Amino acid sequence: MYAMTGKLVAQNGKRSELVEILKQAAMLVGEIPQCHLYLVNEDLANETHIWVYELWDGKAAHDASLGTEHVRSLISQARPLLASAPDGVELRAVGGHGMNFQ
Numbered sequence: 564m565y566a567m568t569g570k571l572v573a574q575n576g577k578r579s580e581l582v583e584i585l586k587q588a589a590m591l592v593g594e595i596p597q598c599h600l601y602l603v604n605e606d607l608a609n610e611t612h613i614w615v616y617e618l619w620d621g622k623a624a625h626d627a628s629l630g631t632e633h634v635r636s637l638i639s640q641a642r643p644l645l646a647s648a649p650d651g652v653e654l655r656a657v658g659g660h661g662m663n664f665q
Contacts, residue, residue, distance in 0.1 A: 564599070564662070565625060567617040569651030577644040578611055584641045585615060591633050592617075597624035599662060611646060618656055 573581045582603060589601040597620040606612035619625045628634055656662070 564656040565619045565622045566654040566656040567615075567619075567625065567651055568654065569615045569617075569649050571613045571615065571641075571649050572646045573611045573613060573644055574646045575611060578605065578613060581641055581644040582613060584637050584644070585613065588634060588637045591631070591637070592628050595624065595628055597621070598628065615651075618662070622653070 571581065571585075582605060585603040589603055592598045592601050598617070599620075600616060600618035602616040604614040604616070606614060617625065629638075
């Protein structure tokens with residue numbers, strides 16, 4: 564399985580607004596059968612940081628989601644709220660609790 568984790572840094576006072584946009588994105592990609600997880604987290608130690616965890620069947624499914632009109636619209640809404648470029652890593656999920664890994 565293809566996984567991603569990303570850190571987004573919101574402009575001061577804009578984290579809640581950015582979180583709402585990311586939660587909308589989670590609802591959209593949640594309708595895609597190849598998306599198993601899109602989790603939005605507020606960092607307890609830093610009031611501008613947001614962490615997003617994603618789990619997909621594969622990279623192609625993730626990449627295809629970025630091309631949908633609604634997701635692209637949310638990305639456009641989120642960009643002005645960011646204090647810096649998103650930072651993250653691509654991962655291969657190999658096991659754990661909550662998923663059937665094969």
